Amino acid sequence: MSDKSYLSWPFLEPQHRELAETLDAWAADNIDSNPHHGPDVDDECKELVQKLAEGGWLNYAVALRSEGQKLDVRSLCLIRETLGRYSGLADFAFAMQGLGSGSISLFGSDALQQEYLTAVREGRKIAAFALTEPDAGSDVAAMSTSAEDAGDHYIVNGEKTFISNGGIADYYVLFARTGGTGAKGISAMILDADTEGLEIAERIQVCAPHPLARLKMTNCKIPKSKLLGNEGEGFKISMATLDVFRSTVGAASLGFARRALDEAIARTTSRELFGAPMADLQLVQTQLAEMALDIDASALLIYRAAWTKDCVAERVTREAAMAKLYATEASQKAIDTAVQLFGGLGVTVGMPVEELYREVRALRIYEGASEVQKLIIAKQTLMNEGH
Known part of the structure; x- marks a missing residue:
């Protein structure tokens, strides 16, 4: 079971803690945590969109001005992190309903919001x-x-x-x-x-x-x-949309990393090596410690960025870039460590860590590659220093 002590951090409010607990219970009953994708991923994705709509989770992916709604980035991050722990495709299905409709939530007319966003949250339109x-x-x-x-x-x-x-x-x-x-x-x-x-x-x-x-x-x-x-205004719209959803990419990778750590702990505490559990080896302990450290550091950056967007600033270009960059790079490292701890099983098709290894790689590229995030952070830092 992944560590949940972060839910008590001051970045989150009672409704966020309730959301995380409720979604975790729902996902345990409705999302296959060991998915083996069949030949038609399209149908799997459509089915997941329907499940998420029926569960009410797509309500968080859209914001209708006429209903006084606003995209809550902390909720988006918690949902992507939780779904990411269970299934990369479930996270993808939710994320695209959000990203694909985010520009409409932020800039669409009331008529366009009624036409598209209500259909998105009900699973009638895929974005x-x-x-x-x-x-x-x-x-x-x-x-x-x-x-x-x-x-x-x-x-x-x-x-x-x-x-x-x-x-x-x-x-x-x-x-x-x-x-x-x-x-x-x-x-x-x-x-x-x-x-x-x-x-x-x-x-x-x-x-x-x-x-x-x-x-x-x-x-x-x-x-x-x-x-x-x-x-x-298209460039401004695209950047404002990514400003909201970039932190959530880090959150998805955080969910992947938490799952990798869970799998690594289960493996190293049950697998004996040289007459004792692998987890008794100091070299293994240092690897687990680095995974846990990177996970907490990622979570701090992600929920700082999300809280800042929700409560403090209209734009969080610097904070979101830091969260995405650090969390995706750290998750890749954590998952690679988990694969190594599993040995040959770690690269066997169908093993959770093998699937995580394939899932996480794209997150360092889409919605702004890691190298681009570094340029954004540098530019924002220089601006803040008056250069």
Whole structure:
């Protein structure tokens, strides 16, 4: 059983503690903690979205202005951490309902929020966030997908790649260039999956099975009523959305790391080596200690960032970058240690630590690679020092 003493930290309030306990009990009954993905991950993902909706957990993934709601980052982090402990795909299903609708929660009109967010929280629509392009990943401002003004609508042409939920989403929050160069010429809009000219050009297979695709848009007509915010605010919208969800990536990796430590403790306390449990070996104890240390340090950074966003500051660019960077890198290290402690079993397909090893790797890349997070932290630090 993972350590839960962190729930008493002052970053969290009583409702967060209740959320964590209730979700943990629900996940134990509803989420397979030793999943073996079949040939159709798409169907598995859709089923998980339905389960999360029925459990009421997708209520936390959206925020309707008309209902006085606000995205609570601490709740999002606790949910992703808990789901991550049980299943990487369950975490993915929840996370994409949040990220794929986050821009609508933050910038969508009341009409768009009613149309899309109510369907997302009820599991009737699957959401996606279409930002990355073949030649514009870390450098968002370099995107080339264009949205030409055609009166009451835009004509969109271009490609997006590595789009999570690509192929199963009912809509995509799409970022496209409506004019100008660099970041100032980008706008955000909603592209429905049944729009004529939208093609799933390629399904992308990755080491941890998730629905991913490359999208191709050819003369897609998007009504201007689907615009999020104002024209030219797309870069700001994407960054504000990532500001909310970047900390939650760290939280998911924290859940992975907690599971890895649980598995490592169970293994080393039950497996005998040289006539005694592995856990009696000082070398093993130092490895377990480093895992526990990195887990607590990650949790402190994650819940500091989440609390700061919820209670103190509108933007948490520096705090969120630190949380994501440290937690994802530390989780990769912790899981690698767990695999090593399992020996040959650690690289056997179907073992929890083997699945964690595949699941965690992408988290150091998506929503801002580790190297980009370092640049963000440095820039924010220099700004704070007046340079």
